[in-house]
Amino acid sequence: MNLTQQLVNGLVLGHAYALIAIGWTVLLGVARLVNFGHGQMYMLGAFVTWYSVSRLGLPYLVAVPIAMLAGVAVGYVMQRVMLQLTLRQDLVSIMIVTLGFGYVLHGAAGLVFGSTGQILETPLSLIDVYWGDLWFTWQDIAIIIVAILFFALLKYVIERTGVGRTARMVAEDPALALLAGIDVKKVYLGVFAFEGAAVALAAALVAPRTPILTSMGFDEVIVTFVVVVLGGIGSITGSYFAGLALGLFTAFFGALVSPAYTTAAAFAVLIAVLVLRPGGLAAAPGSR
Amino acid sequence: MSAILEARDLIVAYGGNRALAIPHLSIGSGELVGVVGANGAGKSTLVNSLLGWSRGRPRIAGRVRLAGEDVSPLPSFERVRKGLLLIPEGKLVFGTLSVEDNLLAVGGAPLGEGRRAYSVDEIYDLFPRLKERRGHLGAQLSGGERQMLGIARALRLGPRALLLDEPSIGLAPRLVSTVLDTVKQLAATGLAVLLVEQNVRAAIKVVDRLILLERGQIVTEGPAAIMRDDPRIAEAYLGAHVA
Numbered sequence: 001m002n003l004t005q006q007l008v009n010g011l012v013l014g015h016a017y018a019l020i021a022i023g024w025t026v027l028l029g030v031a032r033l034v035n036f037g038h039g040q041m042y043m044l045g046a047f048v049t050w051y052s053v054s055r056l057g058l059p060y061l062v063a064v065p066i067a068m069l070a071g072v073a074v075g076y077v078m079q080r081v082m083l084q085l086t087l088r089q090d091l092v093s094i095m096i097v098t099l100g101f102g103y104v105l106h107g108a109a110g111l112v113f114g115s116t117g118q119i120l121e122t123p124l125s126l127i128d129v130y131w132g133d134l135w136f137t138w139q140d141i142a143i144i145i146v147a148i149l150f151f152a153l154l155k156y157v158i159e160r161t162g163v164g165r166t167a168r169m170v171a172e173d174p175a176l177a178l179l180a181g182i183d184v185k186k187v188y189l190g191v192f193a194f195e196g197a198a199v200a201l202a203a204a205l206v207a208p209r210t211p212i213l214t215s216m217g218f219d220e221v222i223v224t225f226v227v228v229v230l231g232g233i234g235s236i237t238g239s240y241f242a243g244l245a246l247g248l249f250t251a252f253f254g255a256l257v258s259p260a261y262t263t264a265a266a267f268a269v270l271i272a273v274l275v276l277r278p279g280g281l282a283a284a285p286g287s288r
Numbered sequence: 289m290s291a292i293l294e295a296r297d298l299i300v301a302y303g304g305n306r307a308l309a310i311p312h313l314s315i316g317s318g319e320l321v322g323v324v325g326a327n328g329a330g331k332s333t334l335v336n337s338l339l340g341w342s343r344g345r346p347r348i349a350g351r352v353r354l355a356g357e358d359v360s361p362l363p364s365f366e367r368v369r370k371g372l373l374l375i376p377e378g379k380l381v382f383g384t385l386s387v388e389d390n391l392l393a394v395g396g397a398p399l400g401e402g403r404r405a406y407s408v409d410e411i412y413d414l415f416p417r418l419k420e421r422r423g424h425l426g427a428q429l430s431g432g433e434r435q436m437l438g439i440a441r442a443l444r445l446g447p448r449a450l451l452l453d454e455p456s457i458g459l460a461p462r463l464v465s466t467v468l469d470t471v472k473q474l475a476a477t478g479l480a481v482l483l484v485e486q487n488v489r490a491a492i493k494v495v496d497r498l499i500l501l502e503r504g505q506i507v508t509e510g511p512a513a514i515m516r517d518d519p520r521i522a523e524a525y526l527g528a529h530v531a
Contacts, residue, residue: 165393168384176379179368180394180441182365
């Protein structure tokens with residue numbers, strides 16, 4: 001077994017996981033919300049990209065922003081529908097509504113795109129790179145670069161800009177944010193729209209690695225959940241490293257033990273982390 | 289004196305229970321009005337309802353005018369943008385933001401005529417302590433520093449009227465005087481100020497007019513100099529003997 005190849009696989013997979021989870025990280029961090037339709041939004045992003053490239057013949061670089069726009073629209077509509085639940089922080093209803101939205105998206109995608117598996121080929125996914133015994137594609141490199149840039153940019157925006165301060169104020173205390181003249185509803189809508197765009201970007205980059213199906217989404221939402229919880233709810237840096245750790249763990253466990261038990265093992269690790277460090281890997285020991 | 293802040297037929301109810309009923313309230317430019325009353329009299333409900341804001345879910349009816357404009361249909365954040373600022377009781381700063389970020393996070397929007405937003409430097413001149421603590425998180429501040437920061441953040445938004453809910457609560461006596469003197473100075477710049485206070489002895493020294501609330505209703509009101517001799521104030525809140 002080539003351990004270095006597993007390291008490469010793990011790095012690519014880890015950045016893919018982090019990228020898929022970034023929208024949820026912001027959603028949880030800023031709005032204290034969950035979205036169990038996240039996986040289906042990923043599926044939609046993948047299919048919009050595929051449709052734009054394969055059926056409309058658009059360049060990949062044009063298809064990516066189109067997928068992101070579709071994600072923004074879905075995220076905005078979803079939040080618009082459940083805004084009152086959001087303002088009341090009615091998490092149980094939000095879980096059910098977002099789960100329902102996921103199924104609606106699944107059904108709608110089946111009607112529009114059919115139930116046949118598709119391959120999303122991009123100019124980057126077709127170029128293999130061989131480096132000694134190692135193999136990867138330019139798509140893999142793009143995933144890593146975009147993930148690093150996206151996380152760095154997001155961290156800068158949240159910590160250093162007016163938009164970030166506003167988001168942090170709403171995250172800490174939405175009622176107090178109103179007294180600072182902040183339109184909290186608009187922030188919530190913006191956060192959901194951002195999540196839609198972010199997961200669509202992730203899909204456009206990551207989906208070319210595997211065949212895409214309108215029935216997919218469950219694995220992605222589980223991965224996202226693990227990354228966000230492991231990283232510490234709402235922690236941008238934590239999510240990045242949790243994604244990376246999960247990717248490396250998946251690659252090495254799959255190679256050294258068995259791919260069949262990777263998800264079970266990942267959850268065992270998650271349980272152990274939550275018991276030992278309830279706030280996730282980014283939190284101080286014993287803190288929340 | 290022209291009214292900057294005016295309320296008519298203000299009624300607040302929680303569930304089926306009426307918590308507040310104020311037929312008329314008016315505060316002029318440069319006027320500092322105190323609101324006193326026992327716990328549960330409706331003091332916080334009054335200032336919160338003027339802004340249409342609450343951490344609970346009350347039903348609020350009535351008209352609120354700010355500088356002649358009816359702001360009743362507006363949500364809280366838009367009333368804030370119009371210059372009606374509330375410094376609430378309890379949590380009043382963002383604990384995860386630094387002092388400077390608490391200040392930078394607000395202000396900068398264009399203001400209407402007759403309004404002035406304080407710059408961060410002006411805030412530091414007014415509250416030098418905040419300048420010393422500019423890099424500290426809001427959660428690391430003392431009670432007095434939080435009060436200063438709460439007031440400072442309101443000043444960054446260009447207030448026409450300030451609503452303060454128990455600014456002296458939990459503060460050392462010397463700090464109470466400092467905070468209330470600052471409030472008095474701010475009123476003197478032309479702001480309309482409504483000050484809810486349980487520390488009647490301290491409040492009556494700075495307010496122009498005093499309102500006594502009981503069970504959500506105004507029992508009596510008048511100039512501070514007269515109200516300090518009102519037996520309902522003197523006996524219940526000042527120990528009957530006022531120097």
